Amino acid sequence: MSKFKIMTNTIFITGSSTGLGKATAKYFASNGWNVIATMRSPEKETELNQAANILVLKMDVTDSKSISAAIKSGMERFGSIDVVVNNAGIGRYGALELVEDSAIDTTWDTNIKGVINVIRGILPHFRSAKHGKIINVGSVVGLAAAMPLASLYAMSKFALEGLTEGLYYELKPLNIDIHMVEPGGFKSEFNSNVKLDRDAAITEYDAITDKIEHLLNHLTDDQLGNIEDVIDVIFKLATGKTAAFRNLVGKDSEGVMQMRDAMPIKNFLNTILENFS
16 A cells, blocks of 8 residues: 555646745755646746756646646656646736726636636546546635736635535535635735736726735745645645635635625624725
């Protein structure tokens, strides 16, 4: 049994070039796991590809052919995949009226269709192996849209919650587990990549846009959670030390949900709005 466990101790991670994905890849590798670290531009990676038990592969979650190729290469290298972490995603903040159609499509294609593409790509292997585990990285914003100008991002993360919950029912009978991880804010490159849309001809959104932009650009370490806490939850799910379906991570994430559960939705919405007035 021990030999079998070692052979199948392989994790497949999307969005591994920076932030949570890269840190998760390093952590699992340091704990003896085989890691398939996927990213759109592997030629730029100089650290992960130095580890013998990390396979860095080119993959775009919006391209099903690249997903199939990455899964095939990972299987050829390590023999099996038993955990998939859907981490790749993009943040898009701004007034919905100002967002270009292409930005809406990109957010959906990456944050939702990308997850669907990866899951559909790995399921034939999981069904054949009669086991597997999928860990979807969402956000507390997918449970409570607790910030203005987050409608597009919240849409994608709410949809991820529904997708994951719906998949639970069809995958559990196949001995395939699926879980959600919902962090609040944590230290990573993610916030620096957030884009806020503006239009010089439409000034009605400028005041709230200024506030959100300042918030995102001036978050301090004591306002953010630790990326290590998110990785710890992912590791516990992967190793079976916890089997929770939904996993809030961080004091801000837990605090938002406590407030959301403690009051009627109208009161919650008005309280959030007042915080940014």
